[in-house]
Amino acid sequence: MSYKILTLNNISVRGLERLPRDRYEVASEIGHPDAVMLRSADMHAMEIPASVLAVARAGAGTNNVPVAKLSRRGVPVFNAPGANANAVKELVLAGLFLSARNICQAWGYVRSLEGDDHAIEDAVEKGKKKFVGHELPGRTLGVVGLGAIGVEVANAALGLRMKVLGYDPQITVQRAWQLSSGVEQALSLDDLFLRSDMVTMHVPLNDATRALVNEARLRLMKPGGVILNFSRAAIVDEAAVLAELDRNHLAAYVCDFPTRASKNHPKVVALPHLGASTGEAEENCAVMVADTLRDFLENGNVRNSVNFPESVLPRVGENRVAIANDNVPNMVGQISTCLADAKLNIADLLNKSRGDLAYTLIDTDAPIPPEVLAKLRAIPGVLAARVV
DSSP states (O other): OOEEEEESSOOOHHHHTTSOTTTEEEESSOSSOSEEEESSOOOTTSOOOTTOOEEEESSSOOTTSOHHHHHHTTOOEEOOTTTTHHHHHHHHHHHHHHHHTTHHHHHHHHHHOOSOHHHHHHHHHHHGGGGOOOOSTTOEEEEEOOSHHHHHHHHHHHHTTOEEEEEOTTOOHHHHHHSOTTSEEOSSHHHHHHHOSEEEEOOOOSTTTTTOBOHHHHHHSOTTEEEEEOSOGGGBOHHHHHHHHHTTSEEEEEESOOOTTTTTOTTEEEOSSOTTOSHHHHHHHHHHHHHHHHHHHHHOOBOSBSSSOOBOOOOOSSOEEEEEEESOTTHHHHHHHHHHHTTOOEEEEEEEEETTEEEEEEEESSOOOHHHHHHHHHSTTEEEEEEO
């Protein structure tokens, strides 16, 4: 069986190489695609073909993908968690140094100097006192969100001899194992802001995290505090941050999301969304989503999905059906009955749920006829079903 993949952005060649040419047709313009691969393209206004079985974003966030709309169609959305973690971690560390030593402001001052070398030397000696900074050891860094990036940032900050507070009520067992025992748990977000000199966010943007950094929490911070945002712009109430900078309660704001109000502020270092902008990160993300997409299309397995549960079942034979459905009672019973009525024996079965959605993989001892697949699709609550 062959598959068609529609790309909405340039995808790293290393990733595309994971999709064999004899089985995959990949193009930026293609009819009836089985899947979509993208990076930053906005899919919200796009008419997504009915043929699309999956969407894979070569990056971490999926704000540019209509996840809820696709979920109602039974279409999993994949991302690449952790593939760009090192790139973002390095930029966060750079942000710590930039803010601690006023490097950008000092560089801007030097570039503005005029006159001969003697005049410049005089100006440097007179002006350098304006850029006195501080060292990082002993300072407390608060890390909000302990996923792949947050864990790397927290561990690296410990290596700089900083004190580190972490907060993530939804930390996974996998990330907990990766987190250094030297990272102290904050009791709440307010507790973290109250005890931190510098705070960095590594959480997705949703209703719970929008304006997570607000006036009330900023007022809890020690004077001279620093906010770093390499996550999503709307996680920070920018107006509140600028107000705290203006009254000298905050010392600096380092972010990846420049705006008209922030880009020229003397205490703001705003970068052009460089978080994952390394060749290595782009390759890692592309490889991860290509492998994930291929396993889903060829085997029905779900890994690294933002809307469907992790569902991986080693194949027993060649006959498999993959079903996405509402997470309601008796779905597995109805599916099993449909197969039994067709005299199909179940060799293996996996059913997983996540919120309102569920996903079922079933291996049978004989091929599943088209008419049986049609009956499965007709079961109330089944969103999508296909033979894999």
